[in-house]
Amino acid sequence: MTTRIPHWINGERHDSDDRRLGTVYDPATGEQSGAVVLAEPADVDAAVAAATTVFPAWRDTSIARRQAILFRFRELLEQRKPELAELITAEHGKVVSDALGEIARGQEVLEFALGFADILKGDYSVNASTGVDVYSFRQPIGVAAIISPFNFPAMVPMWFFPIALASGNTVVLKPSEKDPSAAMWMAELLTEAGLPDGVFNVVHGDKVAVDALLEHPDVASISFVGSTPIARYIYETAARHGKRVQSLGGAKNHMLVLPDADLDLVADAAVNAGFGSAGERCMAISVVVAVEPVADALIEKISERMAGLRIGDGRRGCDMGPLVTREHRDKVAGYIDLAASDGAEIVVDGRGVVPDGAPGGFWLGPTLLDRVPTTSAAYIEEIFGPVLSIVRVATYEEGVELINSGAFGNGTAIFTNDGGAARRFQYEIQVGMIGVNVPIPVPVAYHSFGGWKASAFGDSKAYGRQGFHFFTREKAVTARWLDPSHGGINLGFPQNT
Ligand code: NAD
Numbered sequence: 001m002t003t004r005i006p007h008w009i010n011g012e013r014h015d016s017d018d019r020r021l022g023t024v025y026d027p028a029t030g031e032q033s034g035a036v037v038l039a040e041p042a043d044v045d046a047a048v049a050a051a052t053t054v055f056p057a058w059r060d061t062s063i064a065r066r067q068a069i070l071f072r073f074r075e076l077l078e079q080r081k082p083e084l085a086e087l088i089t090a091e092h093g094k095v096v097s098d099a100l101g102e103i104a105r106g107q108e109v110l111e112f113a114l115g116f117a118d119i120l121k122g123d124y125s126v127n128a129s130t131g132v133d134v135y136s137f138r139q140p141i142g143v144a145a146i147i148s149p150f151n152f153p154a155m156v157p158m159w160f161f162p163i164a165l166a167s168g169n170t171v172v173l174k175p176s177e178k179d180p181s182a183a184m185w186m187a188e189l190l191t192e193a194g195l196p197d198g199v200f201n202v203v204h205g206d207k208v209a210v211d212a213l214l215e216h217p218d219v220a221s222i223s224f225v226g227s228t229p230i231a232r233y234i235y236e237t238a239a240r241h242g243k244r245v246q247s248l249g250g251a252k253n254h255m256l257v258l259p260d261a262d263l264d265l266v267a268d269a270a271v272n273a274g275f276g277s278a279g280e281r282c283m284a285i286s287v288v289v290a291v292e293p294v295a296d297a298l299i300e301k302i303s304e305r306m307a308g309l310r311i312g313d314g315r316r317g318c319d320m321g322p323l324v325t326r327e328h329r330d331k332v333a334g335y336i337d338l339a340a341s342d343g344a345e346i347v348v349d350g351r352g353v354v355p356d357g358a359p360g361g362f363w364l365g366p367t368l369l370d371r372v373p374t375t376s377a378a379y380i381e382e383i384f385g386p387v388l389s390i391v392r393v394a395t396y397e398e399g400v401e402l403i404n405s406g407a408f409g410n411g412t413a414i415f416t417n418d419g420g421a422a423r424r425f426q427y428e429i430q431v432g433m434i435g436v437n438v439p440i441p442v443p444v445a446y447h448s449f450g451g452w453k454a455s456a457f458g459d460s461k462a463y464g465r466q467g468f469h470f471f472t473r474e475k476a477v478t479a480r481w482l483d484p485s486h487g488g489i490n491l492g493f494p495q496n497t
Contacts, residue, residue: 005036005180007043007204008187010050011197014043022177022206027093027322028313030360034091036180039205044172044212047201051143051170052218054198059140059168061196063117070166073193074110077103077186084185086315088153091179093321093362094277095314099154105442106158109463112445113162119468120167129496132480138472140168141244142220145213147234148183149226150176150324151280151384157183159449160223161200163467169220172201174213178324180204214238221470223462224248225282227382228408228454235457246470247457248450250382251410254287255439256399256425258416259294265437266415267301273413273439274388275309275366278323279332282455283411283433283440287372287379287389289399295392299347299370302388306348306366312356322355322362323385329362332385336367339378339389345370350386374402382408396421404430409452413439432456 005024006015015037024034039047058066077084085099092099122137144164148156153175161171175183183202190200203209213219214237221244224234231249238245255273257266266288273285290298314321323329333351340346346369353365364386372379372389379389393399403412413435414425422436432451435441443449443464450461460470 002032003034003181005034005184005204007037007039007047008184008202009043009047010201011191014046022204024091024178024180025325025362026090027324028315028361029358030326030362034181036177036204038177039174039203039209039212041208041212043205044203044209044216047172047203048143048213048216048218050198051172051201054196055140055142055170058170058196058199061168066166066168067114067117069194070110070114070162073190073195074107074114076189076193077107077110080189081107084154084182087181087185088179089314089321091181092150092153093314093324094280095318095321098277099314102152102155106152106155108445109158110162112463113166116163116166116468119465120472128478129494131483132478132496134476134478136474136476138167138468138474141471141473142169143218144169144171144221144223144471145219146171146173147210147213147222147224147226148173148175150178151277151282153179153182154186156225157186159225159462160467163463164471165195165199167468167471169471170199172203172213172219174203174205174209177204177206210234211237214243215241219243221245222247223470225462231457232454244470245458246450246460246462248282248462249455249457250384250408251282251284251451251455252287252380252382252406252408253283253285253411253413254289254403254406255285255413255415256289256291256396256403257294257298258291258396258414258418258421260417261294261415262417263294263298263301266298267305269413269415269439270298270302270388271305271309271366275306275320275386278320278364279386280324280384281440283442285413285439286383286387287391289391289393289402291393291396291399295370295390299368299390302368303348306368309366310356311353311363311365313358313361316356318356320366320386322357323364324362326362328385329364332383332387333364335378335381335383335385335387336369339369339372339376342373342376342378344372344376344378344389380406400425400428404428407454410455411435411441411451413437413441
């Protein structure tokens with residue numbers, strides 16, 4: 001039986017016959033589990049109209065009331081997150097414990113956003129000039145559109161919407177059409193928490209829905225997360241339509257291992273960060289850059305750990321689940337073929353994996369490649385699957401140069417016991433998020449998330465103070481209340497006295 005997944009507009013399900021539908025799969029069985037309604041421009045219009053209509057009332061809702069609603073949402077989420085995790089596993093494929101992990105990281109942003117009253121307090125200068133006070137405060141920007149990827153159907157929307165809502169904006173979320181149910185679940189929970197109808201809306205869809213949002217005159221901002229080619233398109237198109245835009249793209253994250261590193265720690269980190277969520281994380285490690293002579297010993301330790309991984313249905317307590325779709329699995333497997341034909345050595349081959357799951361699932365086991373040529377597309381391009389490449393270098397400098405020569409700049413890590421080397425690395429590396437003996441350095445909610453180069457377009461990162469900055473705009477007021485010092489006519493440019 002397949003579930004029909006409609007839009008969520010103005011506090012209710014929004015559907016009608018003769019709609020275009022997208023197929024939602026259970027990746028662990030390969031069977032269709034849902035049919036998602038794909039928006040036409042008229043559906044996007046309806047969602048933006050709902051969000052536009054209620055914006056003034058939500059903007060003017062008191063801080064105390066907005067806080068109470070979001071706090072209630074946080075309480076309901078805390079109680080019911082196992083339901084959400086189950087939905088994520090059923091459509092994305094990641095194991096349940098990992099789905100709970102992504103919810104926890106999203107909830108962290110929600111909890112940070114609950115402190116918005118303090119963050120959005122303005123500045124006030126008394127007597128900037130004699131008898132003149134200057135103050136500034138921030139106001140919401142209007143209807144905020146969020147376009148999210150398949151790999152974190154709960155966390156990535158939560159990077160943005162708690163902060164957008166707390167700041168007094170209304171939201172239209174366009175989640176990935178591959179795993180749309182998490183967004184619907186959160187929309188219903190927000191309504192249950194007391195969020196007024198129309199403040200948070202969900203439209204499902206493909207390029208048609210995205211283009212309608214990018215071009216809509218009543219959409220104030222676009223927050224996008226996805227692959228680099230689309231991120232670049234979103235940035236350019238949204239900017240051309242006069243919108244505020246933050247657009248996060250793809251990644252190819254390297255882990256630099258110095259000869260003095262603790263190789264057991266490195267092997268654990270490489271396996272966790274390479275194969276967690278089947279490598280479908282923008283902060284996954286996909287390349288281990290081993291400064292010789294450590295590569296052989298490291299490969300042995302990584303291989304031992306890989307042999308112990310259980311691959312299978314995420315509902316069965318396995319370590320790693322399937323990939324999201326058959327096409328994506330085939331594309332990732334294609335990179336293994338390509339790497340081999342370009343001269344890489346396949347140390348562990350995931351193509352023959354025997355999973356604990358249905359034969360029709362989108363399976364690909366963890367794969368380890370050694371001596372991957374840095375000219376191969378398998379090295380250069382984002383693979384986004386459970387494929388870990390080893391590249392051997394002779395020196396720290398060679399490793400840094402290699403990492404800096406890549407197109408992406410999302411995350412990276414250095415493993416060493418040498419504090420001076422780590423300090424130098426964090427300064428020299430052209431990457432936005434850096435781990436020092438930490439493999440997936442996703443910043444906590446009160447810092448901000450975002451990469452460099454082809455991993456992010458626009459100058460604004462997700463969440464943290466930068467998130468509040470993105471979803472608000474500042475006004476500065478210069479005020480004088482008349483008193484006997486009123487100075488009469490003076491056409492000169494105002495100077496402070
Ligand atoms: P994707 O780019 O295919 O899709 C992202 C969103 O864009 C989806 O909502 C999708 O419906 C929409 N979309 C797809 N094609 C479009 C088109 N032609 N025009 C307009 N919109 C379109 O990405 P994905 O496969 O869902 O997610 C994986 C990618 O996201 C990876 O590249 C990964 O690195 C990246 N990602 C980056 C971050 C980050 O923070 N930098 C975080 C998570 C994922």
